Every structure is written in C-alpha cells, then in structure tokens.
Amino acid sequence: MEAIYTDPETGLRLDRATRRLILTFLATAFIALGGAATAALLVALTRAPAIQLLWPSAYYMTLTFHGILSLTIWPHVFEAAIWLWVGTSLLRTRLISPALGWLAYGLAALGILMILGTVASGKASVMYTLYVPLRADPLFYLGHVLYAVGLLVLMILFGLNLLKARAEGSYTGSWPLLTYGMAVSAILTVIAIIGAVAAFVPATLWAFRILVEKVDPLYFKAAFWSMGHTLQYTNITAMVVAWYATATFAVKAKPVSEKFSRWAFALYLVTTLPVFMHHLLVDPTWSHAVKWVGATFVGILLGIPSAMHGLAVPASVEKTLRSRGASGLWGWLRQWGWDNPSMVLLAFSIVLFGIGGFDGTVATTMQLNMTRHNNMWIPAHIHGALAGGTTLAFLAFSYGFLPHLGFEIKGKGLAKFQAWLTGIGFMILMAGMHWGAHYGVPRRMQDIRFVGADAPVPNWFASMNLLGIGGTMAAIGVLIFVIIALTTLLSGSRRQPEMVAEARDLRPASEQARGLVGATARVVVHEPTA
C-alpha cells in the first residue's frame, strides 16, 4: 500500500516518503532563517552608531553566524525542498530512493552542526569568507566539507530522478519550466562543488596541520569564490524558479514564452562560470586583460538572463490579469494583489534583485571596483541580490507552497503585515547601505568612531543609523515569517492521503487518460515502420 497526497487546487500528487523529506528540509531551512534573522537584528543594532549594542568579539561572532546561516545554509537547504518537489511531483513520479535523500540530509545536518558549534564556541569568528591564513577550529572546515558532500548526494539523487522519470515516460514532451530551471541550478551546484574541493581540501588539511603547511591566500580566495559565486547563481536560478511558481500559485499565471524563459535559464550556465574573478580585481594577481574578461566582460553579460526573467515574470502576471479584465496601461499593477503577502513579497523581491544586480555590475567594472571594494557597497549588493531577491522570493514561494502541501497558513493578517514590513525594511536598509558606500564606510566593522585616531575621522553616523532602522525592520519582518511558517508546519496538515495499492504513476487522472491516447497514437504511428 502506498500513501499519495493530491493537491485539489493543481491536481499535482506527492507520495508520502518524498513529502516527509520535503517537510524536513523546509523546517530546517526555516529554523536556519530564524537564526540568521536574529543575528541580523543584533548586527544591525551594532552597526547603528546610536546603539552599538555588541562588543567586538561578540559582534564578529554574530556576524559570522549571520553570514553563514543566511548565505551558506538557509538558501541551499530551502532549495533542497524545491529540488525534491520539481524532481518528483512535477514529473509525476516518485523519488527513486528516499534513503539517499535522508543520507544527504544527515550529512548536511551534521556539517551544519559542526559549523555552527565551532562558531558558537568562539573559535571560528572568521566570517563566511574564512580567508586563509585567518585560522579557525579544524572542525569548522570539516563541517563545510560534510555539508558540501551532503549537497552532492542530493544532486546525484535529483539527477537519477530525472533519468528515472524519462525512462518511465511519466511525463510527455519536455520538462516543466520549473524542473528545467532547477536542473540548471543543479548543474551550477555540481560545478561549485568542484571549486569547494579545490578550496576546502587544502584548507582542511592546513587547519588540521596535516601535510599542508601553507595555503596561498590568493589561491584560496580564487578557489573559494569559484565555489561561492557559482553557488550564488544556484540561489538566483532557484529564486527565478520561485518567482514563476509564486505567480502560478497566486494568480495561476502562465509564462509569456516558454522558449524565452528557457533561453534565459540556459544563459546562466554560460555566463556564470568565470565571474568569480571580480573578487580579485584589487588583489595582486592576473593581468588587466584576464581581469577584464573574467570579471567585467562576463559580469555585464550576466545581467542579460536576469533582465529577461525580471520582465518575463511580471509580464506573465500582467497577461493573466489583463485576461481577467484589468484595463489601461497600469490597471494590472493596481490588481497585482497588494493584499496577498505572496504577491507583495514577489514585487519587492523583483525590485530589490534589480537594485542588487545593478550594484553587482558596477562592482565588476575594474575602475569602479577599487572605489567599492570592501565598503558598504558589497553588503548592499548582497542584501539586494541574495537577501532581498532570493530570501524574499522564497518567503513568497512558501506562502503558496505550504498550502499546496496541505497546510493552512496561520495568522493571515500578520502575514500581510510581515510582507510589507520586510519589504519596506529592506528598501530602507539598502538606502542606508548605498548612502554609506558613497562615502566609503567599511563593511564588517564593529566601531566606526576610530577611537584614538590622530587623523580627522569622517562622520558616517547618519547613513549607518538609517541602516540600523532598515535592518531592524527587515529582521523583525523575517522573524515574524519564521514564527508563522513554523506554527503552520507544527499545527499539521488536515489533508488525507489516498491509499493506493501500487502507485507506479502519479499523474493526475485527466492526464493519465491523455497519456494513454498519446501512447496508443504512438503505437499506431510506429506500426507500419516496424
């Protein structure tokens, strides 16, 4: 007997084993996000000179937590749930091996515990970038390795599932757009893991003092970012997938052109790989030509697929709303769904990602990089592209995905408040960061008063206090979301599974009939040739 859950809204089906895995990854991701937001609140209150809450060692430890939880852990654990969903439910098949999924989860969870444990012990306040020769506890590096292996196992599982679905013929034609997007994301992840091996194997040996006495800082930085920046494109591809899915959950939007969107996904594969070079634009390495091709040339080309998706997603909503009677040039924007937290967050996500993307393009330009490197411009870029873009997109997606899995969102009024608070908070945060960047305020600094300096100290307080206000609003908004999401998960689902004797095929009833006709037709066509 096999238990199968059917979503009445979309007709999509999901088997119990996969559903359990998805829920586990989701809950883990939400807890990580809660930790990230708590750390964010403390960081924002410290960077605002009016409060300056934490002392240096506590601040650098909290900042390391914030970076690792929100960049290394939360997005990828959340993406694991999306990978499992698009690889099974959307392809109308079951997971080839839930055990492999649990192995991935176990390895990743162990890695995460090792990373967080060493940071909490105070022996690994080295930021998420952990540039050698800054030395952390050896277990910190080992934790990263385990986490990467966990991700790799998940990628293998996803790849095997795609092959299984193809072999079964459980769907007709091409992959759904979301599966296509997550497949691109998976390829990028595998490439990033090659970079992770290059960076973390020598670093781990160096940390344990086995064989490796010294790791070249520039080699490590290049290898680290060949992993790190490629992983960010994993997040961005998943973010775009979440955009399309959110628009479908909320207003049943259809993509304006499947070909256009698929081209945009495929372009990420071509343009992403050398872009890590821009991290070394002001380091003593490589010639101008190499830096220009790797960072500036490719950095500008990278804008193309993002700009394609950035218009294709609102266009799909516009087209749908027009077909429902939105009139005039902007009528569809009035009907966007400003009382639906999912659509509010989607709008903020697209706008913030646009701002963060422009920041990134500016930072990859060689002559501009030396005026932006390591000042508030960089957190502005990350908080636009990753926090504002990806995180808000995942929140928007969750408001559609949890009901899809059979959970009823608790506190709907609070959800609406949360969406606006987070979005506006991020806008203010970005304004403060850009303002500070204009004057060169350094990032990652506990105190910008420079006590004891015998040179004139610039006054940057206004911009950083604005950052404090925005950061506090955004962090509280995300914390409210975490409470809503966890309460929703904990209060359980009322959806009852159907008990099916032999669930070989998870296609909705209507599609099964269609598939059967197709199969018959194929047989008829092939008969004369055979």
Add this chain to the structure above:
Amino acid sequence: MAGTVFDPPVAGWERRMPGDKRFYLWVLLCSSILMIGLSGAWIFVGQHNNPVKRFRTTPEEFSQRVAEFVDKYQVAPRTVRVPPGEDAYLLSRMWSFYPDLILKKGHTYTIWYSSADVTHNPQIAGQLLTFQAVPGHAQGVTLTPNTTGTFLVYCGEYCGVGHQTMMGKIIVED
C-alpha cells in the same frame, strides 16, 4: 493547470520566439556590448587603470624591506617622509599600518602594500581607494596626491578581533 510552469510545455513551444521578445533580447545584447566596449576602452585605450605592479615575497622579507625603508627616511618615530621619486612601503599587520607616510602634493608615488600575517585592506578615508595587502604578495599602488591634509588609513578586510582598531595615516604636504 495545463500551460503553467507546473506542466510540461504545450507542444510547439520551441517554435520561433515572439517578435517583442526577440526585440528585447537585441536591446539587452546591444547595451551589453556598448558597456563592455566602454569598460575595455577605459582600460586599454584610456589607460585608466588599477596598478598591476606586483612581486612575490614573504612576510619576513617584506618586513625587512620596510625596516630598511624606515631607517633610511625616518623623520619622527614611525613616521617617514618619502622623497619624491622614491617608492614607499606600507606594512599591514595585526592591528596597525606601519609606518605613517608623509607625501608631497602633486608628485607621483608608488606605495607597496603587503601583509605580515593575514589579509588586510588599507583604505584611505574619504578617498575611495582600496587595494588588498596579501601576505606573500606585494602590490604597488601608484597615486598622485592632489589635496593636502592628514588622511586616516583604516582596514577594510576583516582581520580578527582588533580589526576596528587598525589604523595608520598619510600626511600630504605642499
């Protein structure tokens, strides 16, 4: 839900893209080529460049060079007046920049950055000029000061718990 992103695409999706989408793609491509061209011209024609002067070293060797440089031109404790035409050295270490430099307005200097321990990033307050100081690698930053005054130098790369106390200064005289 047929035709949505949850389903395999409707047959025929791979046919030619609609005209407005192709137009938008051309706009994106042309603007990218324009920006790429400008950024390249800026480097290869305009000579508006970051420094590429660099050599390999070790923390010990670089510290030795800095000590010799300070001995030669020192005018006050840990303060060096750099004669125009000479290269200057700035050693980054946990958690200070050594030595303080006195430069003359309107003259071009090359300041060699490197580090004695972990990676640092000397930034000159208000000047938006930031280059990395990496242990084992020296990098020559060429600049011509055009304003007189005292400028705070602080660290932009996280380098441990004393990061916010890491300071130095550059004085530009007439």
